[in-house]
Amino acid sequence: MRKVGRLCPSEDELAPFFAALVPQGVSKRAGLTIHEGRLGAHPVAALYSGVCKVNAAIAAQTLIDACGVDALVVSGVAGGLDAAARPFDLVIARETAYHDVAEDILTEYHPWMESIWFQSDAALLARAEAAAGTTGARVHCHVERAVLTILC
Numbered sequence: 001m002r003k004v005g006r007l008c009p010s011e012d013e014l015a016p017f018f019a020a021l022v023p024q025g026v027s028k029r030a031g032l033t034i035h036e037g038r039l040g041a042h043p044v045a046a047l048y049s050g051v052c053k054v055n056a057a058i059a060a061q062t063l064i065d066a067c068g069v070d071a072l073v074v075s076g077v078a079g080g081l082d083a084a085a086r087p088f089d090l091v092i093a094r095e096t097a098y099h100d101v102a103e104d105i106l107t108e109y110h111p112w113m114e115s116i117w118f119q120s121d122a123a124l125l126a127r128a129e130a131a132a133g134t135t136g137a138r139v140h141c142h143v144e145r146a147v148l149t150i151l152c
Helices: 011-018 051-066 105-107 120-137
Strands: 004-008 022-029 033-039 042-048 073-074 090-098 141-148
Touching: 004 011, 004 051, 011 042, 022 051, 022 105, 042 051, 051 073, 090 120, 120 141
Parallel strands: 004 042, 004 073, 090 141
Antiparallel strands: 022 033, 033 042
16 A cells, blocks of 8 residues: 545544644645645545535545545544444444435446445455554444445
């Protein structure tokens, strides 16, 4: 993995990340402020996108194009349907899908997907699960299906 991108819907949700970031520069692209630096030995680029899946898509593509990220971590606060999930729990998605798009739109039209589910990268998923195991009892981790709940 070369570079990890991090995006959050709001500035407040991204702010705690900066305490661990060794900054290497700030730039603007597509109306977004990109913070680049290192997190330990890993190069990272981070920004806040604003809410809505269109804003998240623009931000993700900006991180890919402008910074060359090859993995994205989306974090922030979201509602959950799993009663077992509590505030501050970590949810790692093994696969994701849109919650507001009819299945046939994705499978019978462009992009002609075989399934509505986007699979997580197996190596990245394994690394995330291993990292989650190092948090001890402070954080409860859920590895499961997730739907994108970026609200407009």
